[in-house]
Amino acid sequence: MEIELGFMWETFLVALSGIPVTLKLTFVTLLISTPLAFFMALGKLMDHKISSKVIGFYVSFVRGTPIVLQILFFYSLLPTALNYFFKNVLHSGYNVFAWNPIIYAYTVFSLNTIAVLSEVFRSALLTVNAGQLEAAMSIGETKFQAYTRIIIPQALVAALPNIGNTTVSLLKNTSLAYMMTVKDITALAKIEAAIGYNYIEAYLVILMIYVLLCTVVQLIFRFAENVLSVYKKRIEVIPCLK
Amino acid sequence: MRPFKPSFIFEVLPQIIPYTLVTLGIMLGTVLFGSLLGLLLAAGKLKGGKVLCGLANGYTYFIRCVPSIVMLFIIYYGLPELLLSFGININNAGKAVFVITTFTLMFSASMSEVFRSSYLAIDPGQSEAGLSIGLSRWQTFRRIIFPQASAVALPNFTNALVNLMKEGTLAYTIGLIDIMGKGQLIIGLNHGSYALETYIAMFIIYWVLTLVIEALSKRLEKHLLRGLKPHAEAVKASKVSKEGIRFREPVLRNPLISGESEESVVLRKVKQTSGFLRISVRDQRSAKMESFFSKD
Numbered sequence: 137m138e139i140e141l142g143f144m145w146e147t148f149l150v151a152l153s154g155i156p157v158t159l160k161l162t163f164v165t166l167l168i169s170t171p172l173a174f175f176m177a178l179g180k181l182m183d184h185k186i187s188s189k190v191i192g193f194y195v196s197f198v199r200g201t202p203i204v205l206q207i208l209f210f211y212s213l214l215p216t217a218l219n220y221f222f223k224n225v226l227h228s229g230y231n232v233f234a235w236n237p238i239i240y241a242y243t244v245f246s247l248n249t250i251a252v253l254s255e256v257f258r259s260a261l262l263t264v265n266a267g268q269l270e271a272a273m274s275i276g277e278t279k280f281q282a283y284t285r286i287i288i289p290q291a292l293v294a295a296l297p298n299i300g301n302t303t304v305s306l307l308k309n310t311s312l313a314y315m316m317t318v319k320d321i322t323a324l325a326k327i328e329a330a331i332g333y334n335y336i337e338a339y340l341v342i343l344m345i346y347v348l349l350c351t352v353v354q355l356i357f358r359f360a361e362n363v364l365s366v367y368k369k370r371i372e373v374i375p376c377l378k
Numbered sequence: 379m380r381p382f383k384p385s386f387i388f389e390v391l392p393q394i395i396p397y398t399l400v401t402l403g404i405m406l407g408t409v410l411f412g413s414l415l416g417l418l419l420a421a422g423k424l425k426g427g428k429v430l431c432g433l434a435n436g437y438t439y440f441i442r443c444v445p446s447i448v449m450l451f452i453i454y455y456g457l458p459e460l461l462l463s464f465g466i467n468i469n470n471a472g473k474a475v476f477v478i479t480t481f482t483l484m485f486s487a488s489m490s491e492v493f494r495s496s497y498l499a500i501d502p503g504q505s506e507a508g509l510s511i512g513l514s515r516w517q518t519f520r521r522i523i524f525p526q527a528s529a530v531a532l533p534n535f536t537n538a539l540v541n542l543m544k545e546g547t548l549a550y551t552i553g554l555i556d557i558m559g560k561g562q563l564i565i566g567l568n569h570g571s572y573a574l575e576t577y578i579a580m581f582i583i584y585w586v587l588t589l590v591i592e593a594l595s596k597r598l599e600k601h602l603l604r605g606l607k608p609h610a611e612a613v614k615a616s617k618v619s620k621e622g623i624r625f626r627e628p629v630l631r632n633p634l635i636s637g638e639s640e641e642s643v644v645l646r647k648v649k650q651t652s653g654f655l656r657i658s659v660r661d662q663r664s665a666k667m668e669s670f671f672s673k674d
Binding site for chain 2: 196197199200201202203204205208209212213304308309311312322335336339340342343346347349350351
């Protein structure tokens, strides 16, 4: 087995230029899905019959089907459907196919991440004792204040490890964006490999870059965890002193 | 635009359903080999020395960071070449071999965590108690540790299994004809038309498979946890009498736990609170000691 190190280095440099796209995919998706997932988690906790049924259905669907299939489905549905909408409903000559395909990637990954994150947030909100909300309201805070000042900071600590895991798996899933002709790390390295059929080298390069990115993401989350859980270290002493 | 034809979904479903067996076969092979490798990794993490433990942890970390599709292609293109340099030719091997190899590597990493966490969840006092009443080591494991550990492991195992099934769809990229592969073939035969209907048919199959796996797992879990019922009631009763003790929901650290059912959450809480009661008593004692010494 021979591995061309020269080619690997060249591919590495080419694939590095795909890192911004991968990171953009990951973080824009997270930005879109976090608020939506939060409200979805609240909706599920409200015990409203219809909303929690609909949300449950959606979450079960997304978690029960492969993301590849979701990508293929939405990538074949959305452009044509939007085109139809613009042509026949709005009667405008707007060309949907000129859009950057990354928009579809954002859509699919967001749909997926919202479902996963909503479960993360739901379980995190459940870890906060109901008495916390009551206590906050009893000292005159509004519900909004109670959530932003008391509930969310505590729930976030519980949620953070899971948010980290979600981010890592999202980062890994973005490697499938090449199916939507988005030029991320995987796509660039594959194109490079196709010229001389050096697939092994190209995939080894991709692997190294993903391990690198994943390490960085995990370090960031570990740091955030340390910062956010500061309050916990003080509180945990209290039950012991009784 | 060609109108959407829902009836095609039902035309295409019977064509794809037989290939569920291929998907399940791949899953079975992967679970067998992956669990074995995962067991070895977990043993390395729990009982191995510094080197073995480090290696096992490093492997798990590494696999966690690798997208399945990248791993699949590295195995598909790389493994034959690697083995050829040792004089073994597997270029004619079926695609299933490469798929199972890839997902064994991926699955073993998550299985090792499942095994490790379930082993650690069982109080060492359990095996001590078993040994103290005259059971042999093997009997203690088979009758005391294993039934409890398997109940703890089951929700995580189910999650890993469903993930495996979902990731396994990527096998179509190297040309394996499973559910996904057959669907893609059908779309190809229709020259790309009826793609949406075929995708929906595949959605249905995968979704049903997931739901069935989860339902079976829930049933099995109930069966495995049948011994805990009296214990759960006892804890409930003690909760009323000992008002001072706080029950904390544990932070879900394990990536695999996050998708567990509500029932298992309750039962896990029961298990952990029983441990917590003990710990809190000890902590109270040590806290009293501390305050006793710090007063001087």
